[in-house]
Structure formats: C-alpha cells, structure tokens
Amino acid sequence: MRMRFRAVAALILLSPLSSYVLVAQEGHPLRGTWHGSWGVNAAERTPVTLVMDWDGANITGIMNPGARSSPLEKTSLDPAAMWQFHFEANYKDRTGGTARVMVDAKIQDVTSPHRALVGTWTQGEKKGDFKAVRDN
Amino acid sequence: MKLRLVFAVLVIAATSLPTWAHHSFAAEYDGKKTVKLTGAVTKIDWSNPHVYFFIDVEDESGHVANWAFEMGAPGALKNTGWTRTSMKIGDLVTVEGTQAKDGGTHANARAVTLTATGQRLGAASSQGK
Amino acid sequence: MRPHTFILLSLAAATTLGTLVFAQAPAASTPAGPTGTRTGRASGVRPPSAPTPRWPDGHPMLSAGPGKTGFWNSGTGGLTGKNGMNLPTNLEIGEVPFQPWAKALYEARRADQQKNDPHARCVPPGGPRQFHTPYGLQLYELPEAKRVLVLSGGGPRTWRVIYMDGRPHPTSDDFIPTFLGHSVGKWEGETLVVDSVGFNEQFWFARAGYPHTESLHLIERISRPDYNTLKYEATIDDPKAYTKSWTGGHYIYWVPDEDFEEYFCQDNNRDPSHLVGQ
Numbered sequence: 001m002r003m004r005f006r007a008v009a010a011l012i013l014l015s016p017l018s019s020y021v022l023v024a025q026e027g028h029p030l031r032g033t034w035h036g037s038w039g040v041n042a043a044e045r046t047p048v049t050l051v052m053d054w055d056g057a058n059i060t061g062i063m064n065p066g067a068r069s070s071p072l073e074k075t076s077l078d079p080a081a082m083w084q085f086h087f088e089a090n091y092k093d094r095t096g097g098t099a100r101v102m103v104d105a106k107i108q109d110v111t112s113p114h115r116a117l118v119g120t121w122t123q124g125e126k127k128g129d130f131k132a133v134r135d136n
Numbered sequence: 137m138k139l140r141l142v143f144a145v146l147v148i149a150a151t152s153l154p155t156w157a158h159h160s161f162a163a164e165y166d167g168k169k170t171v172k173l174t175g176a177v178t179k180i181d182w183s184n185p186h187v188y189f190f191i192d193v194e195d196e197s198g199h200v201a202n203w204a205f206e207m208g209a210p211g212a213l214k215n216t217g218w219t220r221t222s223m224k225i226g227d228l229v230t231v232e233g234t235q236a237k238d239g240g241t242h243a244n245a246r247a248v249t250l251t252a253t254g255q256r257l258g259a260a261s262s263q264g265k
Numbered sequence: 266m267r268p269h270t271f272i273l274l275s276l277a278a279a280t281t282l283g284t285l286v287f288a289q290a291p292a293a294s295t296p297a298g299p300t301g302t303r304t305g306r307a308s309g310v311r312p313p314s315a316p317t318p319r320w321p322d323g324h325p326m327l328s329a330g331p332g333k334t335g336f337w338n339s340g341t342g343g344l345t346g347k348n349g350m351n352l353p354t355n356l357e358i359g360e361v362p363f364q365p366w367a368k369a370l371y372e373a374r375r376a377d378q379q380k381n382d383p384h385a386r387c388v389p390p391g392g393p394r395q396f397h398t399p400y401g402l403q404l405y406e407l408p409e410a411k412r413v414l415v416l417s418g419g420g421p422r423t424w425r426v427i428y429m430d431g432r433p434h435p436t437s438d439d440f441i442p443t444f445l446g447h448s449v450g451k452w453e454g455e456t457l458v459v460d461s462v463g464f465n466e467q468f469w470f471a472r473a474g475y476p477h478t479e480s481l482h483l484i485e486r487i488s489r490p491d492y493n494t495l496k497y498e499a500t501i502d503d504p505k506a507y508t509k510s511w512t513g514g515h516y517i518y519w520v521p522d523e524d525f526e527e528y529f530c531q532d533n534n535r536d537p538s539h540l541v542g543q
Contacts, residue, residue, distance in 0.1 A: 051226075111377055
C-alpha cells in the first residue's frame with residue numbers, strides 16, 4: 001500500500017508541471033513560480049514567468065505559462081558555485097516570431113522564501129540583465 | 137410528502153446560506169466590484185484555509201499582471217466538482233469574482249471556466265451563492 | 266590539625282559524599298543526563314528510574330503511569346552528532362548522504378544562523394522536529410480509537426495522529442501533502458514503529474535545517490527503556506534530497522509531576538522581523 005502511494009506521488013511529481021502544488025519553499029530552491037523581467041536597460045523590460053520543478057535528478061519547467069509557453073531546456077545548477085543556474089528556451093512573441101533564449105543566473109538569498117534569480121539573459125542578438133523573484 | 141417538503145426546505149435553506157469562513161467576506165472583499173479576467177495559471181496552492189490560484193493576465197501592450205484568486209477550502213471545492221487536477225499550471229482560464237478592498241491584483245473567485253473544455257466550476261466562495 | 270592533614274581529610278569526605286550521591290544515579294543502560302524542566306534547562310541529577318509502565322497486554326505505555334502526571338522534555342537533541350542527548354549510533358554531519366543541492370542548502374542555512382527557519386513563523390513541527398520542539402511532548406495511546414496522539418507543548422499547539430488500525434497510506438490523487446504527513450504505526454515488541462509519507466515542503470523536519478522534499482518517507486522508532494527515558498530514532502528516506510537513507514535520533518527525558526501550560530506560538534510572536542542572521 002505504501003508503494004502505491006509512492007508510485008502515485010512519483011507519477012504526479014514527474015509529470016511536467018501537473019497541477020500538483022508548488023507552494024514548496026523549503027525544498028529544492030528552484031521549485032516554484034518565479035516572476036520577473038529581462039531587458040537591455042532599466043526602461044525596456046519584458047516580463048518573464050518561470051515555473052520550475054525538481055524530479056530528483058533534473059530541473060524541469062516552463063517559461064511563460066499559457067498559449068506562448070515553452071519548456072526549459074539544458075537546465076543545470078551548480079550549488080557549490082554560488083548556485084549558478086543555466087537554462088535555454090524558445091521565446092514566442094505576440095506576432096508568432098520565436099527567438100532562442102539562454103540564461104545564466106545565480107540564486108540570491110537561497111534560504112529566504114523571497115529568493116531571487118539574478119543574471120544575464122541572451123535572446124537572439126540581444127543581451128541584457130535578468131531578475132526574477134520566487135512567488136509566495 | 138410532508139417530510140419531503142420539510143427536507144427540501146431545509147436543503148434549500150442550508151445551501152443558500154453563505155459558507156462559513158474563518159473570517160468575514162465583507163471585511164476583505166467588495167461584493168460590488170466584480171472582475172472577469174482571462175489568463176494562464178501560474179501557481180495553485182491547494183491548501184487550507186483557502187485554495188489560492190494565480191494567473192498571468194497580459195494586456196495589449198504586453199504588460200503582465202499576476203492575479204491571486206481565493207476559492208473555498210479543498211473539501212468544499214470537492215463538493216462542487218473540483219479535483220486537484222481539474223486545473224493545471226499553464227491552463228487558460230476565465231475567472232469571475234469580486235475584488236479585494238485593499239486594491240491590488242487580488243480577488244475572491246466565484247466561478248472558473250476552463251478554456252480548453254468550456255467547463256465552468258463554482259469556486260465555493262465564502263461570499264455564498 | 267596540620268593544614269595538609271585537614272585538606273586530605275576534607276578531600277576524603279568529599280569523595281565519600283560524592284560516591285553516595287552517584288549511587289542514586291539511574292541504571293547504566295540509560296544515558297546519564299540532567300533532569301529537564303519545562304524550559305528545557307537542566308535542574309540537577311535525575312531521580313532513580315522506575316521500570317517502564319505497561320498496558321494490561323504488556324506493551325509499553327508512553328504516557329504517565331496510572332495515577333501519575335508528567336511530560337517528556339522535548340527541548341534538546343538532534344539527528345546527527347553523538348554528544349549530549351544524542352544516540353551513540355548517530356552519524357556525524359559529514360557522513361550524512363546529502364545530494365549536492367541539499368548539502369549546499371543545509372550549509373547556507375547554518376551560515377545564516379537558521380534565520381529563515383519557518384518554525385520561527387509558527388509553522389507546525391513535522392516529523393522529528395516535533396520531538397525536539399521545546400516546552401514538552403505527550404504521547405497518548407488511545408486503544409479504543411486505535412490511535413496514538415503526539416501533543417506538543419510548544420509551537421502552534423500541534424497534535425499529530427498516528428493510526429494504529431492497520432490502514433494503508435492514502436493513494437488518492439486528492440491527498441494533500443501536509444505538515445505532519447500521514448502516519449501509520451504498530452508495536453514491534455518494545456518499539457513503536459511509525460511509517461509516514463505525504464509531507465509538504467513548508468517546514469524543516471529538524472532544527473538543524475536538513476532539507477527534504479515531498480518524497481520524504483519517514484520511519485520512526487520510539488521506545489521507553491525505563492520510566493524516565495524515551496528513545497527516539499528517525500530514518501530519513503528521501504531520494505530527491507539524499508543519495509541513500511540515513512538514521513539518527515536522541516533520548517528524551519521525563520519531567521515528573523508537571524504538565525504543559527497553554528502555549529500558542531502565534532500569541533505574541535515578535536521575533537520574525539528581528540531575525541537578521543549574521
């Protein structure tokens with residue numbers, strides 16, 4: 001019976017972003033929903049939403065949930081290197097265009113429920129700063 | 137027959153009463169300020185005392201606002217047809233509700249329509265029916 | 266009398282007196298240690314320990330014996346290290362089989378003095394945390410209800426239910442992970458073995474801040490070697506945070522003739538805004 005619960009739980013947790021609650025704030029630091037933006041300067045910002053999960057071996061997730069969402073690819077996290085995090089994705093704009101995104105960021109204040117990802121965002125030809133804060 | 141009538145009256149009376157919450161609805165939400173918003177689900181807190189879910193609402197200029205919606209407790213939602221997997225992160229939904237008095241992007245949900253299926257589910261709001 | 270003779274006689278007297286005092290100490294099979302009080306501070310030598318109280322069928326009673334009062338002093342102890350109240354079989358922290366992210370997170374929590382421990386915000390103490398939350402613990406077995414209740418004297422007025430009726434863990438998709446998990450227990454000889462799953466990730470399962478995930482499968486072994494001593498041991502089985510399961514625990518001592526006072530963590534909790542860490 002115990003195995004059935006664990007099997008069910010595993011199935012839910014391994015499904016890419018099922019409705020399973022991602023309230024978690026004391027588990028894997030990247031689990032959860034993050035809101036923020038990127039831009040080449042302080043004035044020109046593009047909103048970013050990330051929803052991420054930890055399956056025990058890999059970080060999975062999507063960028064910008066909804067009609068223009070795309071899965072996170074090539075994710076990696078180095079906790080020993082100040083929590084250096086990398087991911088790539090395909091950004092989809094409102095006109096139907098796409099651009100390849102590459103992000104390198106560190107987790108700031110990792111023990112806090114309000115931890116942040118801060119780093120650089122490269123999208124097509126452009127490169128700018130990126131910051132997102134974990135939702136509570 | 138009389139017993140059935142009495143029972144029916146009791147049932148109607150019970151279901152028309154507001155669901156008792158651990159706080160006053162009117163202290164937090166303005167029943168006259170209704171909202172109807174469509175967006176993508178970004179987070180679901182399936183927990184007590186209220187289930188909360190959050191959606192990104194994008195306007196024409198590309199600005200994104202993240203709205204928080206309060207529903208009833210998980211047990212109450214089960215009685216109105218919800219399961220934990222009724223709504224998933226990334227789903228497009230339309231939410232009808234009433235806005236919080238302290239402003240901001242926070243409201244009490246009365247009904248949620250799942251865009252993919254058209255299913256409309258009551259939110260077991262503490263405002264009552 | 267010459268001074269050095271006086272000194273020698275005084276030393277002899279002191280030694281004799283000390284021998285008489287330590288003859289009252291508890292049996293060698295239980296660790297020596299101070300008697301706790303409601304506040305968790307030591308108050309001197311432990312009284313001699315009576316045998317484990319028992320139910321009519323002979324299995325150990327985890328609460329006060331008939332006609333008696335008291336509670337378990339839960340303020341100290343941990344899952345790693347061998348000092349103080351801890352078990353001699355505990356791992357040292359360097360031996361805990363953390364996954365890299367969990368090790369780094371544990372070290373970050375230690376570095377900032379656990380300032381973001383959610384326990385300070387009156388979050389319920391799940392798992393082993395309940396057994397070292399200060400202000401006491403009661404374990405009441407209710408045979409007619411086939412449950413064991415674990416009541417906390419501190420924290421946000423927590424009680425945990427251990428089902429003793431043979432039920433399985435839930436399998437429904439609608440099961441919500443909780444702070445205290447879903448616990449089922451059974452007696453294996455002198456030991457209550459408790460199996461728990463279904464924890465959320467909103468608390469720390471130990472004061473030291475070892476991380477866990479919703480995959481945590483906790484097995485606890487609780488025994489009462491003598492009236493004054495509870496032995497608590499937890500096995501942490503969480504493959505998303507640890508590369509293999511590991512075990513640790515501590516002793517908890519009985520405080521006789523006293524009981525909890527009312528305590529709600531949420532009452533006048535002014536600390537959170539002042540927890541600055543380093």
